[in-house]
Each structure stands twice: as C-alpha cells, then as structure tokens.
Amino acid sequence: MLHTDMLPRDTAVRLIDEDGTVVADEHYALPDTPTLLRAYRGLVEGRRINDQAGALVRQGRLAVYPSSHGQEACQVAASLAIADTDWLFPTYRDSVAVIARGVDPADALVLLKGDWHSGYDVREHRVAPQATPLATQLLHAVGFAQAAKHRGEDTVVLALCGDGATSEGDFHEAMNFAAVFHVPVVFFVQNNEFAISVPLSRQTAAPSLAHKAIGYGMPGQRVDGNDVAAVLAVLGEAVERARAGGGPSLVEAHTYRMQAHTNADDDTRYRERTEVQAWAARDPLLRLRAHLTDAGALDNETEAQFAAGAEQIATAMRDALNTDTELDPEDLFRFVTTTRSSQLDEQWALLRGEIERSESAATHTGGAA
Numbered sequence: 001m002l003h004t005d006m007l008p009r010d011t012a013v014r015l016i017d018e019d020g021t022v023v024a025d026e027h028y029a030l031p032d033t034p035t036l037l038r039a040y041r042g043l044v045e046g047r048r049i050n051d052q053a054g055a056l057v058r059q060g061r062l063a064v065y066p067s068s069h070g071q072e073a074c075q076v077a078a079s080l081a082i083a084d085t086d087w088l089f090p091t092y093r094d095s096v097a098v099i100a101r102g103v104d105p106a107d108a109l110v111l112l113k114g115d116w117h118s119g120y121d122v123r124e125h126r127v128a129p130q131a132t133p134l135a136t137q138l139l140h141a142v143g144f145a146q147a148a149k150h151r152g153e154d155t156v157v158l159a160l161c162g163d164g165a166t167s168e169g170d171f172h173e174a175m176n177f178a179a180v181f182h183v184p185v186v187f188f189v190q191n192n193e194f195a196i197s198v199p200l201s202r203q204t205a206a207p208s209l210a211h212k213a214i215g216y217g218m219p220g221q222r223v224d225g226n227d228v229a230a231v232l233a234v235l236g237e238a239v240e241r242a243r244a245g246g247g248p249s250l251v252e253a254h255t256y257r258m259q260a261h262t263n264a265d266d267d268t269r270y271r272e273r274t275e276v277q278a279w280a281a282r283d284p285l286l287r288l289r290a291h292l293t294d295a296g297a298l299d300n301e302t303e304a305q306f307a308a309g310a311e312q313i314a315t316a317m318r319d320a321l322n323t324d325t326e327l328d329p330e331d332l333f334r335f336v337t338t339t340r341s342s343q344l345d346e347q348w349a350l351l352r353g354e355i356e357r358s359e360s361a362a363t364h365t366g367g368a369a
C-alpha cells in the first residue's frame, strides 16, 4: 500500500446529506435500500433505548447511563458492519451497539444497575464486556484478533473507543502491535467532540484522529458519524480488508454527544446550548428518514411498525429493570477466579460475619439495623 493511501481524506466521507440528498462518491457506494431500512429500524430502536434508559436512571432503577443519543448511526453501523462470527469490543457508551448485536437489553444494562460486572454471556453474541477503563478493550481486542488469526479463523474484531481514549497509552500500544503484526482488527473511534468536559482541541493537535493511523503504518479514514450510510460503507470496507488479510485500520466518525456525559455530569458548565442545538439539526435519524421517504422506501405504515417494535423493547426494559433482584453476596467471591483462593474464602467469611451481625442486630431491635 502506498503511504498516501493510508492518509484519510481532507473531509469526512458522506453519502447522504443533512437534508437527505444522496452525495455521489467516487469510491464508496450507497448501501442498498433493504440495508438502509434495517439501519433505520436500528436507529429508531436505538433512540428509544437511550430515552428509556435515561428514564430508568431518573426513576432510580439504573445507577448511571452514558447515553449515545446523537451517536446512534455509529452504534447501529458498528453492529451491522460485522458478521455474526466476528467480535465486537465495546465501551460503556456502546449499549445500543451491544443490544443491536442481539444482547438482551436488560442483560446489557444490569452492569449499570450495579448487579453484575457484565450481565451477558460474551460468547453468545460475540460481544466482549463493555469496558469502562478507557482504551483497555483495544488491547484485549488486538490480542483476541491475533489469537483468532493464529488459529486460522477469519474472525474480524471491531474495537470501539471515544476521542478521549485516543490519548491513553493503551491506544498507542494497541495500534502499534496491531500494525506491526498485521492483526485483523478495525479501530472505530467515535469522536463525539468531548471527553466529559475536555474538548477535542485539548485532546490532540493532529489534523484529525484518523491521521494517527499512518504513524503506525495502517490506513485511516474519517467519516460523517451522523450518516449511517457512510459509516456502514467505510466500516464495511475496513472490515473486509481485515478479513482478506489486509491488516488493521482506523476509522474516525465525527459525531456529537447530544446529552451530558452521564446523569452525573452537567454539560451546561462547559458547552454552549447553541452548539448543541446546531447538532440537533444534523440528527442521524432525521437525515435517513428524509432520504428513505424521498426515495419512496419508507411509508407511514413501516414507520409505525418500527416505532411499535421499539416500544416493545422499551416495555421489556422497564419490566425487567423494575423487578427487584435478589442478589447473593457470595457471588462477589464466586466468579473472581476459577478456583477460589484462601484469601477470597477469608474475605467472604469476614463479609458473612458482618451480614450475620447486622441481621441479628435488626432482629433484636425489631427493625432495620
């Protein structure tokens, strides 16, 4: 590959404009209508999942929820761009991508309820646990993809991270190892402009995050992260390159986090409302809806069907998360290691003693301890 082929374009790849008009591209083709309709259904469901999770936080049913409102095009494209046999390595903000991949919403969200570190079987849908320590999942993804390559499998790993995570040492190590050893991994950076309150301008002085790729010796591309068609096309090419033995690449999607970092954050302290409003006009749902409607591919009936499907998911989330769970405190020690160490036995004995003391105190005082 020529060095210049590793450089991203000067502007992000876009296939559908903000008003729904198709943009002709010399290299990337617009996905076909059935794929775009499937993506649109994913966007409708993703938005509903984000709204429902936010409501569950306000009701005290979830401790925290990092919303991907505004980033749904990236979430949906990430799940659609890979094959069932591929693997996804997501972050805390990628619940919609995890659910779009087939994980039960309630199982994905119990982590944020505080019940489990990861409430789903990672093997069932080939989705690694959602990582909170920034960029650690990138190293896991690279190691996993390298192992699959050694076993002779054609598995591709799609590793997600945010703009802030690109400043971590782990990001550097993952990129470098992947490029040197030609690992079948695609790094997908959702640049949503902020790492909590830190803007992109304080994160990097590079022309774009995609430009970092050439420094490691892999291709980088930038894409309009609110254009699901473009994200699908660019990610699709990167995934197929990796599968064909062409090695890793980096895709940077330019998008925007429409809500605060989490419910624990007040974004009015570090960004202007006018900026947020300007991005509302670039909403990924509105754009694809305009395109599909103009193309005669989306009518009211289909729209109502998608909305009803999304409502069903929201109802299932409410039902599952409004149910009080009975947790066994010993589970804290059960699943740490395959064989329980004497230290863990000791810690469990200490905790069990505490629990028994507080229960007997409650019985003697005739009420809660």
Ligand SMILES: Cc1ncc(C[n+]2csc(CCOP(=O)(O)OP(=O)(O)O)c2C)c(N)n1
Pocket: 093, 132, 133, 134, 161, 162, 163, 164, 165, 166, 192, 194, 195, 196, 257, 261
């Ligand atoms: C190693 C590490 N350092 C710090 C944090 C605290 N932290 C949590 S989210 C976050 C911002 C991450 O921003 P970005 O990577 O852009 O992702 P986004 O939240 O915007 O999706 C930070 C600093 C962490 N989780 N892990």
